[in-house]
Amino acid sequence: MPEKRIKGPKGQEKGLVVIPGEGGVTDSLVEEAQGSPEALERVCDYYIPKIYGYVLKRVGRVQDAEDVTSIVFEKVLLNLGSFDGSKASFSTWIYRIATNCVTDFYRSGGRRKETPLEEVKAERRHLVDADIERVDLSMVLVELMAKLPRKYQEAVALRYFAGMRVQEVAEVLGVTESAASKRILRGLNELKELAAKSPAGNLL
Numbered sequence: 657m658p659e660k661r662i663k664g665p666k667g668q669e670k671g672l673v674v675i676p677g678e679g680g681v682t683d684s685l686v687e688e689a690q691g692s693p694e695a696l697e698r699v700c701d702y703y704i705p706k707i708y709g710y711v712l713k714r715v716g717r718v719q720d721a722e723d724v725t726s727i728v729f730e731k732v733l734l735n736l737g738s739f740d741g742s743k744a745s746f747s748t749w750i751y752r753i754a755t756n757c758v759t760d761f762y763r764s765g766g767r768r769k770e771t772p773l774e775e776v777k778a779e780r781r782h783l784v785d786a787d788i789e790r791v792d793l794s795m796v797l798v799e800l801m802a803k804l805p806r807k808y809q810e811a812v813a814l815r816y817f818a819g820m821r822v823q824e825v826a827e828v829l830g831v832t833e834s835a836a837s838k839r840i841l842r843g844l845n846e847l848k849e850l851a852a853k854s855p856a857g858n859l860l
Contacts, residue, residue, distance in 0.1 A: 686746045690736055699746075704729065706818070707754050713817040714758045714809075716798035724761050728754045748827045751818060755810050755828060762802070800850045808843030815840050 681702045688695035707728055712721035731753050739749055801809055807829075814825045826836035 681746060683741050683746070686739070686741065690739070696733075696736075700729065700732075703750055707750065710751070710754060710813070710818045711758060713798070714801070714813055715761060716795055720761070724754075724757050727760075728757045731757070744827060748824065751814065751820070751828045755814065758813075759806065759810075796851075796854070800847055800854060803850055804843055804846055807839055808846060811836055811839035812843035812847070 681699050685695055686699060689699045690696075704725065708721060708725045711724045711728070712718065715721050715724060728750075732750060735753075739746065744752075801813065804812070810829060811825055814820045814828055815822065820828070822833055822836050822840065825840065826833045829836060829839075831839075
């Protein structure tokens with residue numbers, strides 16, 4: 657697949673992330689992708705930026721997000737032949753893989769507890785004030801999210817980072833809609849409590 661790169665602030669390249677193609681991904685396209693490189697490229701073009709954005713909001717650092725996104729799509733390519741659209745939608749399937757990869761990332765201790773000062777400065781150097789506020793907010797939110805129980809992290813992230821409906825969150829997590837709603841609500845309540853106790857909580 658030809659390498660394509662998504663542009664970040666001020667046009668700098670963000671590693672492996674693919675520029676999204678136009679249009680969504682249909683069931684027939686996913687089925688075709690199991691045997692067609694061209695169809696597979698279209699599926700990847702559509703989903704890589706979405707998964708990268710979701711992962712970045714979960715892990716907080718560009719390099720980590722790129723690494724985890726690479727792992728997600730390695731698993732997608734390895735397991736695409738076994739995908740069964742009668743059991744779950746492709747979106748549910750791929751976000752389940754992404755969620756599990758983020759969990760594995762944290763379990764492995766891959767993310768450093770503190771972001772080095774030099775890295776923070778590098779992230780800020782090319783940003784305008786509004787962008788800096790968003791970076792600060794993202795960092796605070798990632799740190800607070802990491803303190804939640806895993807089941808609440810996943811539910812809140814899928815609902816608000818991936819923009820899923822409660823029904824879709826339930827499908828990805830393999831729980832009922834009622835259980836998904838409760839996890840989202842409890843996760844948000846715990847986030848509010850954590851934010852109230854955090855020195856940087858006023859950013860939220």
